[in-house]
Amino acid sequence: MKKSWPTAFTAILLAVSLTACSTEKAAVEPASSSVEVTAVKEVTLDAVYDLSGTLQAYDETPVSFKIGGTVTSVNADIGDQVTKGKSLAQLDSADLQLDLDNANQSVAAAQASLSNAQASLTSAQASLSNAQAAKQAAQAGIASADAQIQSAKVREQGVAAGARTQEKAQSQNAVNKAQTAYNQAKTAADRAKTLFQNGLLTQQENEQAQTTLATAQDSLNDAKEQLSLLLEGASASDRAAAASTVKEAEVGRQSAVASVEQANSGIEQANAGIEQANAGISQAQASYEQAVIAKETAQLNLSRVGLAAPVSGVVLEKTISNGQTVTAGTAMFTLGEINKLKVLLPIADSEISKWKVGQQVSLNLYDEARTGKVTKLYPATNENTGSINAEVTIDNPKLDWKPGQVVKASRQAASLKGIAIPVEAVVSTGSEPYVFKNVNGKAVQTPVEIGNLYDNRYQITKGLKVGDQVVTQGADRLFNGDALTVSEATTK
Structure with a gap:
């Protein structure tokens, strides 16, 4: 038994040694x-791009009223094909028609006020012409009176002292002045007569001019008579008559001076009347122009009660109904051109450089394939996805593809x-x-x-x-x- 233990121990050591070697080898x-x-x-x-997108109308046009009001009729519905100019809806026009009627009355009243102001100007201008004619006649009267006074004084002197060569020359000069005054009075009288016949001068003013002419005629006759007396000599009665003539001539001159002052006053009044009339015309003209603008605005608003299709297309959206109160600028319809459609394909920004305008793209909808063309590459990425849209346009002559349908798109890049x-x-x-x-x-x-x-x-x-x-x-x-x-x- 004792002899067998070492043998067993040796066997155990050998087994342990073999196990350790095996473990070390497994770790290595x-x-x-x-x-x-x-x-x-x-x-x-x-590279084959497999994408999808939603069909859209090639072009969409929102249609809205340019004025607000109450809808009285709606003449189109979603899906209707409409042509440019077709009536889509109508607003109540009663209030707008009343506005136009009132505007027409305002224009007529403003036109009448303008006509009255223009008539006032014409009257003031006529008054100025009358005053100027009266002044001219009065000035002629003064000249005639001056000539008459001079002639009468010369005559009186000639009668009292006898005529001398110098006095005869003065008398002749008086005749010449009287003749000039007569000519001026004649011109003024003829002008006054013409103005009177044309209704631009009163009868009194015409008669005054004719009286001035008669006075000038008398002055001329007196001057001629005085010259004759100086040449022939005069009696005592002639001397008395000459003195009386001097006084009468002086009175006549005073009257003529008063007439000139009166005429000047008339001219000032006439000028003031013209200024006032011009101011009235300016005010009336401004009122008339404002009334015309109000009328044109009323006409324009009345013409806008009807909503017509601005383009031909299909009604894609409608947000209007009878009796609805609408505001200007709010879209009532959306018209779309669907004989061509478009789809936006989201392209990865790393791939967008391989897409070009004009490239063809295969599109499929329920096993029907069509070829579209890239018409636009958007300049910026989509905010949420980081992709960049490529717009592809597809012909749709039968109108059988509809906006809102989802199509699959593919395009093979160059190998x-x-x-x-x-x-x-x-x-x-x-x-x-x-x-x-x-x-x-x-x-x-x-x-x-x-x-x-x-x-x-x-x-x-x-x-x-x-x-x-x-x-x-x-x-x-x-x-x-x-x-x-x-x-x-x-x-x-």
Whole structure:
């Protein structure tokens, strides 16, 4: 028995030693990971964009009244095809018609006031002409009276002292002045007669001018008679008559001076009347113009009670009903042009550079395919998604595609050569993306730069080359340096 213990102990030590060696070997050489790998190749990269969007009318036009009021009739409904100029709705026109009637009356009253003001101006101008004619006649009367006084004094002197050569010359000069005064009075009398016949001078003013002419005629006759007396000599009665004539001539001159002053006063009054009449015309003209503007405004408002279609199209929206009170500028209808439609496709901002105006896009709606054309690329990203809209226009001659329907859109980009690997081969843990290459049975973590996505494959622009072995299945379980066991499903 004692001899058997060492043998058993030795066996135990041997077993422990073997177990320890086995454990140490397992720690040094861990189990390998089973993965699938693929060889990197250069391939043709075809980008196909699969998108969707909601059809919209090619052009939408909101239609609203330009005035407020109560709706009396609605003549179109959603879905109706309307032509430009068709009546869509009508407002009550009673109050607006009353406004127009009142405006017409105001225009007539303002026109009458303007006519009265113009008549006042004409009357004031006639009064000025009368006063000027009266002044001219009175001035002629003064000239005639001066000549008569001079002639009478010369005559009186000649009768008293006998005529001398100088006195005869003075008498002749008096005759000449009297003749001039007569000519002026004759001109004034003829003008006054013409104005009187045309209704621009009163009978009294005409008679005054004719009287002045008669006085001038008498003065001329007296001057001639005095000259004759100086040449022939005079009697005692002639001397008395000459003195009397001097006094009468002086009285006549005083009367003529008074007439001039009266005429000047008449001219001042007439000028004041003209100024007042012009002010009245200005005020009446302003009132008339305001009345005309009010009338035109009333006519314009009345013409706006009807709401007509500004363009041809289909009624897409309607927010109006009979009896409704509406305000100016609020859209009552929305008309759309749907013989052409448009759809906004959201394009990733990284891809928008590959889209150009004029490119064709395939559109599908319930298995019906049509071809559209890119007509606009929006200049900014969408606030919520960060994508950029591409506007695609589609012909719709039968009007069978409707705004609001959702269509699918696709477009294939130009092909190019490059390296692409399956999406699942790329690992990203928040830092730069990387893949695991199979290098001599070991996993080698390799950073890569990713390009575009092509049919569930990433384009690799940096980090790999043709021929590299890349882990495609199981990469998410690997660590750098892991031993790899490549499964039979690996694609070569």
